[in-house]
Amino acid sequence: MAGLLDKRLIFVTGKGGVGKSTVAIALGLLAARAGRRCIVAELAAQERIQRVFDHQGEHFEEVEVASNLFTISIDPQHAMEEYLRVKAGPLGHALSASRVFNAFAMATPGMRELLSIGKVWELAQLERRTRDAAPYDLVVVDAPATGHGLGILRTPRTFAEIAKVGPIAHQGRTIADTIDDRSFTGIVAVAMPEEMPVSETLALSDALERDGLALDAVVLNALYPGRFDNDGDLTALNAALADAAAPHTRAALKAALSEHARATAQREQRERLATGLRTEPIDLPYLFADQLGREQLELLADALELGLASAGVTAR
Amino acid sequence: MNVSELLDGKRVCICGGPGGVGKTTTSAAIALGMAARGAKVAVVTIDPARRLANALGLEQLGNEPHRVDPERLTGAGEVDGELWAMMLDPKRTFDELIERIAPSPERAGEIKQNRVYKELSTAVSGSQEFTAIAKLYDLDRAGDFDLLVLDTPPSRNALDFLDAPGRLTAFLEGRALKTFIRPTGLGMRVLGRGASPLLGGLRKITGIDLLSDLSTFFGLLGGMTEDFSVRAAEVERMLRAQTTSFVVVTSAQTAAIDESIWFGRTLEQSGLPFSSAIVNRVHHDLLGDREPEDVSAALTQDLGAELAARVADNLHDYHVLARRDERNIARLSTEFGDRPLLLVPHLDEDVHDVEGLLRVHRYLFAPDGEREQMLADVVA
Numbered sequence: 001m002a003g004l005l006d007k008r009l010i011f012v013t014g015k016g017g018v019g020k021s022t023v024a025i026a027l028g029l030l031a032a033r034a035g036r037r038c039i040v041a042e043l044a045a046q047e048r049i050q051r052v053f054d055h056q057g058e059h060f061e062e063v064e065v066a067s068n069l070f071t072i073s074i075d076p077q078h079a080m081e082e083y084l085r086v087k088a089g090p091l092g093h094a095l096s097a098s099r100v101f102n103a104f105a106m107a108t109p110g111m112r113e114l115l116s117i118g119k120v121w122e123l124a125q126l127e128r129r130t131r132d133a134a135p136y137d138l139v140v141v142d143a144p145a146t147g148h149g150l151g152i153l154r155t156p157r158t159f160a161e162i163a164k165v166g167p168i169a170h171q172g173r174t175i176a177d178t179i180d181d182r183s184f185t186g187i188v189a190v191a192m193p194e195e196m197p198v199s200e201t202l203a204l205s206d207a208l209e210r211d212g213l214a215l216d217a218v219v220l221n222a223l224y225p226g227r228f229d230n231d232g233d234l235t236a237l238n239a240a241l242a243d244a245a246a247p248h249t250r251a252a253l254k255a256a257l258s259e260h261a262r263a264t265a266q267r268e269q270r271e272r273l274a275t276g277l278r279t280e281p282i283d284l285p286y287l288f289a290d291q292l293g294r295e296q297l298e299l300l301a302d303a304l305e306l307g308l309a310s311a312g313v314t315a316r
Numbered sequence: 317m318n319v320s321e322l323l324d325g326k327r328v329c330i331c332g333g334p335g336g337v338g339k340t341t342t343s344a345a346i347a348l349g350m351a352a353r354g355a356k357v358a359v360v361t362i363d364p365a366r367r368l369a370n371a372l373g374l375e376q377l378g379n380e381p382h383r384v385d386p387e388r389l390t391g392a393g394e395v396d397g398e399l400w401a402m403m404l405d406p407k408r409t410f411d412e413l414i415e416r417i418a419p420s421p422e423r424a425g426e427i428k429q430n431r432v433y434k435e436l437s438t439a440v441s442g443s444q445e446f447t448a449i450a451k452l453y454d455l456d457r458a459g460d461f462d463l464l465v466l467d468t469p470p471s472r473n474a475l476d477f478l479d480a481p482g483r484l485t486a487f488l489e490g491r492a493l494k495t496f497i498r499p500t501g502l503g504m505r506v507l508g509r510g511a512s513p514l515l516g517g518l519r520k521i522t523g524i525d526l527l528s529d530l531s532t533f534f535g536l537l538g539g540m541t542e543d544f545s546v547r548a549a550e551v552e553r554m555l556r557a558q559t560t561s562f563v564v565v566t567s568a569q570t571a572a573i574d575e576s577i578w579f580g581r582t583l584e585q586s587g588l589p590f591s592s593a594i595v596n597r598v599h600h601d602l603l604g605d606r607e608p609e610d611v612s613a614a615l616t617q618d619l620g621a622e623l624a625a626r627v628a629d630n631l632h633d634y635h636v637l638a639r640r641d642e643r644n645i646a647r648l649s650t651e652f653g654d655r656p657l658l659l660v661p662h663l664d665e666d667v668h669d670v671e672g673l674l675r676v677h678r679y680l681f682a683p684d685g686e687r688e689q690m691l692a693d694v695v696a
Contacts, residue, residue, distance in 0.1 A: 016335015017572070108487065108530075110435060145335055162431055162529060195668055196365045197336075227626050237627070240618040251602035252611040252631045254694075259630050261664040288633035290640045291570040 004216050004308055005031050005138065007186040009124045009178070011153065013143040014190035015200045019221040022292055023190045023284070024142040026300040032068035033301065036137040039070040039123055043116050043144055043152070062133070066294075070136070072123070076112035079119040080105055086129050087167065113155040114172065121175045124184075150207055153179055153187075179213075186216040191273060191281070193223055193266035202276040217311065219304070220270060220281040226263040228256060282307030317656040318687070319346055319680040320353055322592055323463065326561045328456060328554065331594075332468045332477050333565040334575040338596040338676075340364050341668070342565045342660075343467035344372065344401070345677040350463050351399035352392045352677075358400040358460075360451060361467040362444060367668040372401045379405045379412070381455070391674045400461065404469075409447035410437040417543040423536065432533040436484075444469035445480035453551045475582055481551070488537070488544040555588060564593040566648070568641035577651045592655050594680065595645060597662040599637040600694060608632040658687075661694045 004010065005027075012024040021042070028040040039062060060078040062070050080102075084092030095101045105111050122129045124139045144152060156179065160172030179185050189204055191197040205215050228234060237260070241253040274280050284303050287296050323329055323346070331343045340361050347359035358381040361374075369375055372384050381400040389395050411428055418424035427433050437443055445468075452466050468477045534541075554560060562583055566576040576593065583590035603611075612628035619627065649657055660679045663672070682690060 017567075018336060158435060162435065192336075195367065199366060227630055233623060233626075236619055236623060240615065243618065246614060248603065248606050248611055249614045252608075252615065252627050255602055255631050255634045256627045258662075258664050259634070265664075288636045290636070290643075 004186050008184050009139045010186040010188055011141045011143045012188045015197045016145040018190050018192045018197050020190050021142045023219050024140050026297050026304050028069050028140045029297055029301040030304055031138045037068050038138040039072060039136045040140045041120055042073045042142045074116050074119050076115040079115040110155050113152045114159050117152055117155060117175060121178060188217045189215050190219045190221055192221050193269040198269045198273045205277060218277055218281040219284060221284045222286040223283050224263040224266055224286050228260045282311055318682060319349055323561060327463060327559040329465045330562050331565050334572045337565055337567040337572055339565045340467045341676060342594055343465050345673045345680055347465040348392060348399055348673055349677045349681040351397040352395045354396040355462040356398045357463045359465040360402055360404055362404050362469045365668040371670045374401055374403045379408045388670055404448055404451055406443045406447040407437050409451050413450055417540050427536045430533050430536060432529050442480040442484050445477050446484040449481045449551055453554055456554055485544055485548040489541050560589050562588055562590040566595055567597045568595050568644045570644055573644040573648055580652055593652055594658045596660045598659045599634060599641045599662050600691060601638045603635050
């Protein structure tokens with residue numbers, strides 16, 4: 001069975017704040033480690049990836065941040081200028097310089113999404129639109145939050161249907177076919193073990209199924225270690241708290257009971273997710289760190305590798 | 317400073333900020349607290365957790381606020397005012413807007429059937445933000461409430477909320493398109509051959525069908541584009557009014573704080589009335605000047621060495637987060653200057669029911685001295 005990382009294009013989506021960017025970078029690292037030339041594309045000018053790798057570069061250029069690992073921040077305006085230059089030659093230059101045309105294109109609903117996903121598609125082609133650009137083995141897209149994420153996957157088809165004939169329709173259909181090709185394109189959902197993210201992930205899974213698509217993997221991020229068990233530990237902690245007088249021992253016991261409560265609630269949500277999906281998610285540990293740097297991302301890449309292997313989706 | 321003082325004399329409170337930080341819960345807790353203090357308040361939200369929706373009775377359909385049964389709020393003590401809540405339906409809000417400003421029901425029907433309109437009103441990106449503001453404006457104008465609390469839609473980043481409505485309005489006004497499309501009676505016609513090289517380029521890039529769909533759409537809108545412009549100006553006035561208050565809701569995580577700082581700067585630069593920040597899920601320093609090893613030693617007698625070591629490890633990890641939060645809150649505080657930051661501790665469970673709302677609301681509405689005591693109690 002071909003693995004997730006054997007695909008050419010992976011969309012990483014999930015509710016806001018669950019760690020989509022983190023998982024996208026960790027997936028990219030994992031692929032790069034295996035010797036694959038990989039690019040992680042952010043669909044908003046956030047430059048979060050470059051920050052992690054202490055890299056300061058041009059915003060919308062392809063930048064190598066580690067061996068075999070590249071990043072790019074995709075901006076619709078920039079993508080449009082590039083598209084026009086390549087597709088329409090001198091006329092394209094005139095168009096991209098026209099303020100009226102820009103205002104029109106940027107205001108047309110869905111156009112920004114189409115341009116962004118068009119650039120993603122271009123990155124995943126062996127024959128790159130941009131002259132002299134080297135091809136990538138894998139493109140990982142740090143996609144917008146769930147609702148938008150699904151929207152962006154549908155955008156090319158919608159445009160193809162609205163425009164019917166002409167370049168946009170043609171381009172839309174080509175991109176839509178690429179997304180529908182499950183050997184080429186994968187979709188990964190990221191959730192946290194909390195009620196809202198789990199519900200959204202289950203809803204996303206259903207919505208994709210209705211569109212004839214499916215999730216290739218579900219990553220459950222920030223799972224507490226669950227250091228204390230429900231029986232002996234809990235009783236001992238509560239008994240000790242009843243006796244404890246010193247502020248720092250009370251604080252330590254309260255923190256332990258708090259961790260226990262959270263870890264228990266998380267495991268209930270994990271169970272709900274696994275039941276709803278009829279498959280086990282890939283667990284990533286909660287990292288007690290100031291911020292996620294290179295070291296933490298390598299750890300998460302390890303955990304992903306393990307999870308992908310045991311999920312039967314073999315990482316190369 | 318507490319929320320009740322912050323919102324004194326305000327009619328509109330907009331809760332914005334990064335995703336996944338508890339905006340919906342915070343908005344509902346603010347509305348609950350203001351209702352408890354005598355105001356008639358409506359909270360407008362988009363996608364609440366199911367349990368919270370059930371708790372507020374939001375499972376009912378309908379795109380209008382309805383009153384939350386006071387029985388459900390007994391834990392809030394004496395509720396002198398009224399709490400109302402609604403779940404926004406973007407598509408329906410858009411349809412209602414068209415019905416209201418269309419010259420005839422027939423025209424409204426035609427617009428709703430138009431392909432460009434269908435795409436426009438259901439596209440997730442933009443339509444949620446646009447309709448949230450549209451609904452807020454209509455509720456404000458109707459004047460049935462003392463205070464409206466808006467929970468902003470989940471988006472890629474907090475700034476979308478400020479940009480998207482304007483982008484959509486600009487499209488509806490159709491200014492850019494007037495260069496390309498000439499109205500001829502009801503239907504507009506795409507300008508003929510040789511009209512301009514720009515048009516030629518546009519046709520070449522987009523395909524003629526898309527252009528003619530767009531011209532049909534704008535033909536149907538006709539004079540309504542005026543109304544969109546007028547409304548946009550009035551909405552702008554509402555957002556900038558002294559009686560409006562933007563509250564940044566965030567967690568203390570590094571990425572969330574970065575985004576909040578960015579959002580705050582944009583509010584400031586845009587001249588929007590941005591009053592304060594609420595920082596959720598704060599980890600408080602439990603250790604003071606002690607080391608986790610001290611704790612382990614002190615607990616060994618009661619818990620045994622092995623369990624005591626696990627408790628100390630846990631405390632150590634918690635402490636890493638507490639130090640991180642402290643640094644991030646200091647950064648936010650420097651950036652936001654005189655604006656108050658209200659801190660809500662990291663509670664043990666997800667907050668998705670009335671009980672949870674009540675807990676959050678107590679932190680938000682406590683007088684300063686009392687809040688410090690409550691935060692100290694979390695620790696001791």
